[in-house]
Amino acid sequence: MTEPDIKKGLAGVVVDYTAVSKVNPETNSLLYRGYPVQELAATQPFEAVAYLLWHGELPTDVQLAQLRATERAYRHLPADVRAAIDLVPIDAHPMDEVRTAVSLIGARDLAGTGSVLDVSGSEEENLARSVRLFAMLPAIVAYGQRRRRGLQPVAPRDDLDYAANFLWMTFDETADDVVVDAFNRSMILYAEHSFNASTFTARVVTSTLSDLYSAVVAAIGALKGPLHGGANEAVLHIFDEIGTAENVGPWLDQALAEKRKIMGFGHRVYKRGDSRVPTMKAALDTLVEHYDRPDVAALYDTLESEFVSRKGIYPNLDYPSGPAYNLIGFDTLTFTPLFVAARVTGWTAHIMEQLASNALIRPLSEYNGPDERHIEGYVPDAAHQATADREEEAAG
Ligand SMILES: CC(C)(COP(=O)(O)OP(=O)(O)OC[C@H]1O[C@@H](n2cnc3c(N)ncnc32)[C@H](O)[C@@H]1OP(=O)(O)O)[C@@H](O)C(=O)NCCC(=O)NCCS
Structure with a gap:
């Protein structure tokens, strides 16, 4: 019998096309929609990069202003989301808070959807859902850190852009420009990285025609692991x-x-x-x-x-x-939630790309369990016997 060609961990397997980003290990480069990530980090606010990932082009001034206006409109931590976070044990990992919060936001947003046939949504609906999650996540992450420190949430400030407002809501003080700039760069660098484990997870869930929120919740679960997003937290443990x-x-x-x-x-x-x-x-x-x-x-x-x-x-x-992140003042446990706030842009871009040319993701496996065996005393009924006969016949 020939050995099956198993690609453990799907290493080296190309499973689909993507126009969202290109990782090139030979030239050590990473492009988002064609732009080198270094150039984006040096010149763009995170909001513009989010727009680029979703739409394929950098925004015009008007488009950026529109995105910023929507982002500002959804920056507040909704009372029920805060209440849901408060139900998560204070000593649970903050990724559990973020996962729970996104799950509730999804349930609330999709409430009234008649059947699972209607949940995957149009491109327009998914774009709106993506922007809302992008806008709400800073409030969720900031509240998590403040809650663990026994502090009240801080209301967002309309005069600040995404990165500065994120730091404001976390620390209740206006961050220096150099800190905002470093934080903005980190968000851009974390935004997207092709078919990594969490993004692939989001695409698998999307491929069943489930909804965007379910795909993001699953991606958050994948990102939590220390071989993926959890590594930034683990680095600080090592430093300590x-x-x-x-x-x-x-x-x-x-x-x-x-x-x-x-x-x-x-x-x-x-x-x-x-x-x-x-x-x-x-x-x-x-x-x-x-x-x-x-x-x-x-x-x-x-x-x-x-x-x-x-x-x-x-x-x-x-x-x-x-x-x-440690120098900026984030608690070590908050690092992976920060990664979520950034990567939600890439995940949602991939979710929309998956839906636009969907094929159910369903690989094969090679069985290596026990040979066929039977329950003692079981007498097959006629239908079972017919199947068994067919199998025997097929096996020759
Ligand atoms: C990211 C990671 C999972 C990639 O794994 P991979 O492509 O499957 O590579 P492998 O685990 O097969 O590594 C190849 C070899 O290098 C070793 N190696 C890889 N990363 C290592 C690390 N961070 N520390 C020590 N050894 C490491 C492996 O033990 C393995 O050695 P072996 O051949 O003697 O068994 C792996 O490098 C890792 O666990 N890194 C630490 C976690 C991390 O930083 N994750 C964030 C990724 S962005």
Whole structure:
């Protein structure tokens, strides 16, 4: 019998076309709708990149103003969503809060939908749903962090753009421009990355003609895992364990001896470095200077150079973003929810793309369980016997 060609983890399998983004590991580049992500991060507000991902083109001034007006209209944390978050145990992971909140928003929005045949929605409806989620997520994430700190939610400010308002709602103070800029860049870098696990999850759910919210809830579940989005949080745990740059060598000796995965390093697609890291590292450098924290840079650089020289495995985006979010003041547990707030743009762009040329995603598997066996004493009825006879005949 020939061995089936199983692609464990779907590694190397091309499952569909996408026009949303292009990851090119050979040239270490990442394009969103054709634009290098570095150029977008250097020149655009996150709202414009969200528009680009959804529509395929950067917005005109008028289009950007319209998107910003809608985003501002949905920035408030609805009372029932706040109440739902409050039902989540305070010591649950904040990704559980975000997942619950999005689930409720979806149920509320789709209430009255007569049948499952009507939930997948038109492109126009899905675009409106995408913008609403994009607008509401900062309030959800900010409230989560404030709730854990025993603080009341902060109302959004109409005079601030997305990134500045996100920081305002989290910290109840106006962030300096350098901080807003670094945060905006991180959102852009996290927005989209082709068929990663969470995006593929969203596409699988969408391919059944389920609704956009269900697809996003499933994607949030996939992103929570430490091999995916959870890695940015895990990087900070590692930094806390190591303490200072001097401890890196002995810490790494032990971690490698225990065959631990060093979070924030390695990538399924990029094997010679993640295209997003230089831009995020530059943003981290500005924060290190702004907050006068050379110790963070020393720990970062030492762990990177030691690990790369020993294993030849390079940092991914989570490596610089974790310490950057820490310097800005986000709690470690809030890092992956921040990733959700950014990636919801890419997920929803993919959901709409999937729907536009849908095929149910349903791969095959090779069975390697026990051979056929039977319940003792069971007497097959006529229909069962006929099936068994057909199977026997087919088997020759
Ligand atoms: C992202 C990741 C899952 C990619 O995995 P992958 O493409 O399946 O690569 P593999 O796990 O097969 O790795 C190949 C080898 O490198 C090792 N390796 C990969 N990343 C490593 C890491 N971060 N620390 C230690 N070893 C690592 C693997 O153990 C494996 O070694 P082996 O061949 O001796 O078994 C993996 O690099 C990882 O777990 N990284 C840490 C989590 C992380 O930062 N995730 C965020 C991704 S953006």
